[in-house]
Amino acid sequence: MARNSDSNSKDKADGYVGLQEADVEMTSAPARPYQVKSPLLRECMAEFIGTMVLILFGDGVVAQVVLGEGTKGEYININLCWGLGVLFGIHASGGVSGAHLNPAVTTTLAIFGRMEWRKVPWYILAQVLGAFVAAFIVWAVYNPMFNVIDPEKNSTQGVFATYPFSSDVPVGTCFLTEVVGTALLLGGIFAIGDEFNKPASPYTQPGAVALLVVAIGMAFGMNSGYAINPARDFGPRLFSLCAGWGSKVFTMRDHYFWVPIVGPILGGAIGGGVYVGLVEHHHPLAVSDWSLLQHFSMARASDDKTENEYIGLEEADEVMTSAPARPYQVKSPLLRECMAEFIGTMVLILFGDGVVAQVVLGEGTKGEYININLCWGLGVLFGIHASGGVSGAHLNPAVTTTLAIFGRMEWRKVPWYILAQVLGAFVAAFIVWAVYNPMFNVIDPEKNSTQGVFATYPFSSDVPVGTCFLTEVVGTALLLGGIFAIGDEFNKPASPYTQPGAVALLVVAIGMAFGMNSGYAINPARDFGPRLFSLCAGWGSKVFTMRDHYFWVPIVGPILGGAIGGGVYVGLVEHHHPRDYKHPLDN
Structure with a gap:
């Protein structure tokens, strides 16, 4: 999963810890046959496979619930399986690329200096391609049932992409829902990985992000189908156009397709900004000192310092007051x-x-x-x-x-x-x-x-x-x-x-x-x-x-x-x- 607690974007842009050293060693030692040496290409391949895994589970569960007409799952199945898709997508790619799997994650990390902008278009291309290929596989698996349930391809386009819940939900409301949902996603990702707050452990971070997606679907999934991911929507939507659902997948509801692209990009930036602006920017460490990290913990019910917060706060505040603070940093x-x-x-x-x-x-x-x-x-x-x-x-x-x-x-x-x-x-x-x-x-x-x-x-x-x-x-x-x-x-x-x-x-x-x-x-x-x-x-x-x-x-x-x-x-x-x-x- 993308790490976001370090200010050095060069170290974080790649998923491999110590990647630069590993690449030096690769160039000086014989490589395995056909081994890719380019770090960026390796990362893009990982984004492709991770996003493909995500969409296989996500579009797959929607197909099963829709085509099974309620006999093979309900809405909670959709919530849970999308979360599991995120989990296994991260496991498939997180150590190589950071497991963005989502252009909103990629662009937000770039905005906050945690991803090199030169890599952004290539990551997004890999994500969209992975989603497109996954949609094709889901279609191939369920094509006979598509022909039975919707032979004219008039009602099942929602298996692949997201659309408004009903005509009672305006497009503007769907846009707001996408913004709010993706703000929660990116704010949550920043919090889950913030070593100076209350992070998940490195081994449970994938599961924490998966549960975050489950929660977003349970709380904000109705209006817009909670795309919260432009690649998750655009790649399968493009496939549904090619597979016979027609141009309506782009034109219906006033060309709705732009909502799950623009909304998540904006929402991700807002969510990251809110977390950084209200929490992360104000951590009292003047420098990133791992020796102080051990002092940070959730309030313990048996400790005389349970009322807050940063254990060892007094010492940390002395550091803050004796060293230049970041602009607009709260000292109190x-x-x-x-x-x-x-x-x-x-x-x-x-x-x-x-x-x-x-x-x-x-x-x-x-x-x-x-x-x-x-x-x-x-x-x-x-x-x-x-x-x-x-x-x-x-x-x-x-x-x-x-x-x-x-x-x-x-x-x-x-x-x-x-x-x-x-x-x-x-x-x-x-x-x-x-x-x-x-x-x-x-x-x-x-x-x-x-x-x-x-x-x-x-x-x-x-x-x-x-x-x-x-x-x-x-x-x-x-x-x-x-x-x-x-x-x-x-x-x-x-x-x-x-x-x-x-x-x-x-x-x-x-x-x-x-x-x-x-x-x-x-x-x-x-x-x-x-x-x-x-x-x-x-x-x-x-x-x-x-x-x-x-x-x-x-x-x-x-x-x-x-x-x-x-x-x-x-x-x-x-x-x-x-x-x-x-x-x-x-x-």
Whole structure:
């Protein structure tokens, strides 16, 4: 996968670590027969094969679901198999070319100096050719069924390329969806590989990017088919023109074909820019010092520095104040932490509210309750990757207040963290509304029934408010008790690289077990910020007044539940660790 934490674009443009030295050795030693010596040609061959693998799985699963008429898969199959295509495309090419597999990745890396511009057109050509060849193979495999299901080739062009969900979705909305989806993709890739934040390990980075694509499809796949990749769309679209679907594949919906080309290119640049501008640019290291990297970690529930962020921050800040800072670099640790909380919570709510919107507005055709459970967990995962190394990735006032109660967060920081979290959630709700507004107007023009896309409400009139309150307390107690256990170095913790995934799975489990009664807010910012936005966006004061002013439940319940969960774990487990206990993994 493309590495993005190094400022030296020459070292990163190629996938092979130490490529220059290897090439010197190649020219001085006998090469294997027919071995390609050109680094650029090797990289392009890797991009070709990686993109071909990606599209074989991606277009293949769409073909099977469409031509099987629902008997051989559903929408979740499409989400998962596109992610698996990304996974194996990266494994097939990542060490050689960086596994861009996508012109939006290639151009964004070039914009930020992490890819040589001279290579960009060749990478893109290889990617488009790989996608074209993959489309041909998929067509060859399924051609008999194409002839049965759509002999006139009028309705199956969507197997190869992306098109608007329906005539109710304007082209402009599809363009916005592509921009948002690809911004999440590139921002996520930058975060996953940022060694000075909370990165995935080198071995799990392919899987993390694959899950990122799955989440984007679950939350923002409906409007435009989530191309988020110009080569993925243009190569197969060109093949469908050649294979008999006709010129309509380029002309329909006002020559729609430009949307999945321009939208991802723009979105990638925006996503990379937002991450660099709000997080990466403000890391307190004046120089890239690997000896300091060991000090960076997600907040541990058993450490007296759990309230944030860069462990060893004081020393790092002394370096920053004693050396010239980068232009516009934020020096204040608290402001950096709040910026990270803002971006992390925004990512969480984009995926969370996005998947609920897609399930509700797609009326069951674009996901089910399991999609909601999984995508909220993935939102937590990528929210942590985006902010965990800076602020501890609380993303939740219940986490912030509980850590403060147990002396693992300074109380003076609590209101600022909470403000950043609520603002991030509010902005995310606005983006989700902007993406899905045309479908809101179709499904619920009077705004009477879709307020649950943004905030949580009781399951039905049969569930008392008191029961919802209890559910929020229990769910958040499990969340905070689980977080304390996951980070307890003297118990059985997750590793630093797997902590984000462990917390994400914890949220998935809470939703599966305790999501029905109250919608499992388990996070006051997750509920209050989007609820406030829905008030502003036309759903009216009922979002605060219905069910006896229910809005207080997902605020007070999680705060109380978090304190209880943390207290139970500390009181029954952590407090009783022998003081002289040495973990078996310690030297």
